[in-house]
Amino acid sequence: MSNVELQNVYEELKALIEKHHDEIIEFGRKLFAYPELGFKEEKTNEILTAFLTENGIPCKNDIAMTGIRADLGSGDGYHIALVADMDAIYVKDGDKTYPFHSCGHCIQTSVLAWVMKLLKDSGLVEKLGGTVSFIATPAEEFIDFDYREGIRSEGKIKYFSGKQNMIEQGVFDDIDCALSMHINGDSGTLFDIDSTLAGFMVKKAIFKGLAAHSGVIPHLGKNALHGASLCMNALSYMKDQFPKETGLQLHPVISSCSGSVNIIPEEVVLESYIRANTLEELMLAGEKFDLCAIHSAKALGLECEIKNETGYMPLSQSKEIGNVVYQHMLEICEDDKIVKNVISGASGDVGDLGYLIPTVQFGFAAVKGRVHSCAFEIADEENAYINTTEILLKTVCDLLAKPELQVKNEDYLTRKEFYMKNWLQKEHS
Numbered sequence: 202m203s204n205v206e207l208q209n210v211y212e213e214l215k216a217l218i219e220k221h222h223d224e225i226i227e228f229g230r231k232l233f234a235y236p237e238l239g240f241k242e243e244k245t246n247e248i249l250t251a252f253l254t255e256n257g258i259p260c261k262n263d264i265a266m267t268g269i270r271a272d273l274g275s276g277d278g279y280h281i282a283l284v285a286d287m288d289a290i291y292v293k294d295g296d297k298t299y300p301f302h303s304c305g306h307c308i309q310t311s312v313l314a315w316v317m318k319l320l321k322d323s324g325l326v327e328k329l330g331g332t333v334s335f336i337a338t339p340a341e342e343f344i345d346f347d348y349r350e351g352i353r354s355e356g357k358i359k360y361f362s363g364k365q366n367m368i369e370q371g372v373f374d375d376i377d378c379a380l381s382m383h384i385n386g387d388s389g390t391l392f393d394i395d396s397t398l399a400g401f402m403v404k405k406a407i408f409k410g411l412a413a414h415s416g417v418i419p420h421l422g423k424n425a426l427h428g429a430s431l432c433m434n435a436l437s438y439m440k441d442q443f444p445k446e447t448g449l450q451l452h453p454v455i456s457s458c459s460g461s462v463n464i465i466p467e468e469v470v471l472e473s474y475i476r477a478n479t480l481e482e483l484m485l486a487g488e489k490f491d492l493c494a495i496h497s498a499k500a501l502g503l504e505c506e507i508k509n510e511t512g513y514m515p516l517s518q519s520k521e522i523g524n525v526v527y528q529h530m531l532e533i534c535e536d537d538k539i540v541k542n543v544i545s546g547a548s549g550d551v552g553d554l555g556y557l558i559p560t561v562q563f564g565f566a567a568v569k570g571r572v573h574s575c576a577f578e579i580a581d582e583e584n585a586y587i588n589t590t591e592i593l594l595k596t597v598c599d600l601l602a603k604p605e606l607q608v609k610n611e612d613y614l615t616r617k618e619f620y621m622k623n624w625l626q627k628e629h630s
């Protein structure tokens with residue numbers, strides 16, 4: 202398709218968006234009204250399934266419990282996934298705690314579902330060739346552990362994140378690239394592009410000693426708290442071994458200590474997130490954490506058991522696809538309204554996806570009040586719903602129409618093997 206023809210397609214798409222302007226926003230408001238925590242997104246699933254089905258787009262809607270995938274196109278050619286988080290988060294307002302869409306995931310599901318509908322109505326995927334899949338992923342927020350532990354022991358999930366379960370099940374095996382978006386907290390601009398997200402892993406070191414009367418026979422006990430305390434020191438020295446730009450963060454806490462004040466503590470649990478901007482540094486810090494814990498314990502004649510919970514990989518975005526998205530942002534606003542390369546301390550399971558396939562998750566401003574709080578409010582619906590729909594539709598068309606933009610990771614299988622073995626496997630060890 203020539204550039205002139207592509208310009209005509211853009212004009213048609215803009216007219217389509219304009220025609221459905223109010224419906225798109227209404228759909229977003231409808232999903233906003235049903236905030237549900239991860240792996241409990243039943244109403245969200247029901248609304249999205251009904252919307253897709255009514256619009257002639259068949260879908261599978263029970264992947265990793267509440268996840269959805271719907272495909273458009275031949276199944277051949279370049280394959281784009283439109284990836285949307287589904288879940289809400291707990292917020293606290295006075296003494297009330299309740300689920301709330303204060304991370305704006307409802308905007309992702311509504312916009313990407315509408316992008317699918319408009320692609321379907323326009324017949325563009327058939328015309329341009331290739332395949333587009335809408336993939337709604339449960340449980341992005343890393344919370345609600347008791348519930349997730351429960352459904353994991355029932356065998357309903359294997360990992361705490363929706364995308365991780367879906368990756369393991371092969372949902373992304375035939376996908377070449379992922380397009381996604383996320384609300385940002387920046388009110389001075391309209392968009393961000395090529396931002397990073399920090400990766401994290403969760404560590405639990407259980408120090409085991411021997412209880413004894415702390416006044417009479419302390420020398421016959423083995424103080425587990427001393428092991429944890431020594432480990433705390435070792436960890437803060439270990440941080441010095443990483444350059445600042447790796448963004449290494451470690452804030453260990455003592456989450457439990459056995460006994461009472463007149464007993465030498467027998468068991469102490471030290472827990473910490475480890476965060477870093479690159480996968481390499483994150484995994485290295487994980488290994489060093491283990492050494493600090495094990496050797497602190499050994500030095501004092503204690504035992505130490507380490508438990509790992511899979512976190513999220515750092516996000517590194519596809520520059521090539523990011524540039525396509527960026528060009529379409531420039532059709533909406535001036536360059537000074539677009540922030541580039543923000544290094545964020547936040548994390549997301551889109552980081553895992555970005556490791557496996559070329560991925561873009563651009564940011565859009567729309568919030569009044571703080572993200573992740575009860576003060577969250579979607580103040581700029583035009584940017585949240587309408588501008589993002591336009592950017593995504595045009596990006597999809599570009600990627601399908603221009604073979605030179607169709608980047609993929611030819612080594613996907615090797616990457617997935619590494620991912621399964623060295624990242625996800627850490628879960629129960």
Ligand SMILES: [Zn+2]
Pocket residue numbers: 290304342573
């Ligand atoms: Zn969030």
Ligand SMILES: [Zn+2]
Pocket residue numbers: 286304305306341383
């Ligand atoms: Zn989020």
